Amino acid sequence: MMKKIGIVVGSQRNGSYTHSIAKEFLHLVPQGYEAKIFDISQLPIYNQDYDDVGPLPQSYIDFRNEVEGTDAFIFATPEHNRSYTALIKNAIDVASRPYGENKWGGKPGAVVSVSPGSLGGFGANHHLRQVLTFIDVQPVQQPEVYIGGVLSLLDEEGNLNKEDTRALLKALLDTLIAKM
Numbered sequence: 001m002m003k004k005i006g007i008v009v010g011s012q013r014n015g016s017y018t019h020s021i022a023k024e025f026l027h028l029v030p031q032g033y034e035a036k037i038f039d040i041s042q043l044p045i046y047n048q049d050y051d052d053v054g055p056l057p058q059s060y061i062d063f064r065n066e067v068e069g070t071d072a073f074i075f076a077t078p079e080h081n082r083s084y085t086a087l088i089k090n091a092i093d094v095a096s097r098p099y100g101e102n103k104w105g106g107k108p109g110a111v112v113s114v115s116p117g118s119l120g121g122f123g124a125n126h127h128l129r130q131v132l133t134f135i136d137v138q139p140v141q142q143p144e145v146y147i148g149g150v151l152s153l154l155d156e157e158g159n160l161n162k163e164d165t166r167a168l169l170k171a172l173l174d175t176l177i178a179k180m
């Protein structure tokens with residue numbers, strides 16, 4: 001059976017640099033594996049009333065099922081105020097609930113942070129790793145992937161034009177796959 005990798009992208013911005021980097025994984029997956037970028041843009045901000053009282057948004061039901069049916073994750077995040085984005089946090093929260101029904105747990109996950117700045121989203125990357133520990137995602141520790149100066153790595157169509165960055169993404173993917 002085809003093994004599934006779900007990519008969580010932390011920006012919905014038109015022309016998002018993080019999305020540009022994340023879509024590279026779609027080309028890098030080897031045979032026997034399927035990668036897709038989750039659509040997390042339609043998930044309402046998590047409110048426990050949805051679970052306790054209802055009605056449950058259909059987007060929550062669909063996303064929770066999707067995460068449950070996925071074998072490994074890649075989290076690609078911009079940095080917002082030295083942390084990962086609220087968009088990713090919301091998706092994590094939605095599929096971690098209701099209490100006792102965390103859909104992320106026990107599966108491997110890799111983190112990529114992306115920034116036009118020189119620090120490569122270090123703060124975002126490590127805040128995200130802290131949360132992945134609690135939801136029991138088995139982290140890829142190495143290689144660490146901090147993509148700084150992203151504008152110099154993309155062409156005008158938003159395609160990656162740097163071979164050593166592509167090799168780093170491939171190394172991350174290979175390590176993730178080895179844990180699946």
Ligand SMILES: Cc1cc2nc3c(=O)[nH]c(=O)nc-3n(C[C@H](O)[C@H](O)[C@H](O)COP(=O)(O)O)c2cc1C
Nearest residue numbers: 011013016017018019078079080081082115116117
């Ligand atoms: C609210 C906000 C906070 C930001 N904080 C940071 C930051 O802490 N570090 C950083 O490198 N860039 C920061 N940026 C700039 C983002 O890196 C930049 O907007 C980037 O293009 C966002 O990723 P995207 O292209 O995938 O949408 C911030 C942007 C916004 C909107």
